[in-house]
Amino acid sequence: MPGFGDLVQKAFYLGVGLASYAGEKAGSKLSEMRSQVQKLADEMVARGEMSTEEARRLVEEMMKQAQQQQVSEAESNSENQASTSSEPRRIEILDDEQSSSPEVPNDEVDKLRDKVKQMQEELRRLQHD
Numbered sequence: 001m002p003g004f005g006d007l008v009q010k011a012f013y014l015g016v017g018l019a020s021y022a023g024e025k026a027g028s029k030l031s032e033m034r035s036q037v038q039k040l041a042d043e044m045v046a047r048g049e050m051s052t053e054e055a056r057r058l059v060e061e062m063m064k065q066a067q068q069q070q071v072s073e074a075e076s077n078s079e080n081q082a083s084t085s086s087e088p089r090r091i092e093i094l095d096d097e098q099s100s101s102p103e104v105p106n107d108e109v110d111k112l113r114d115k116v117k118q119m120q121e122e123l124r125r126l127q128h129d
Contacts, residue, residue, distance in 0.1 A: 005115050012119045015088070016126065030066060037062045088123060091116070 041055035050058070093113060 005112050008112075008116055008119065012123065016123075030063070033066055034059065034063055087127075088120075 037059050041050070041059050044050045045052055045055045093109070093116070
């Protein structure tokens with residue numbers, strides 16, 4: 001049980017890392033799409049098929065649609081998960097007296113619970129930033 005705190009910490013950092021990676025990936029896809037739409041609009045302006053103001057509105061409208069679609073996909077994905085809450089799933093540490101593992105002193109258990117609470121608070125703080 002001495003590695004439990006490390007395991008929780010690694011799980012926390014894995015979650016933060018995955019969220020960061022997903023955000024970067026989404027941002028790069030949106031910027032790539034924006035540049036493609038901008039190129040298309042510039043070509044249409046050069047051919048005289050639309051004015052610069054129409055091209056600007058077209059780019060803005062396409063980006064809004066892409067962002068709305070991305071948000072709606074994220075919402076539907078979160079609804080498909082077991083928990084639709086924006087908070088992570090709560091993990092309860094139960095005292096199991098019939099456990100086959102060696103007994104852990106209560107002060108170590110309390111320290112681990114405090115560490116888990118601190119990590120939960122840090123996660124909430126990071127989600128609000």
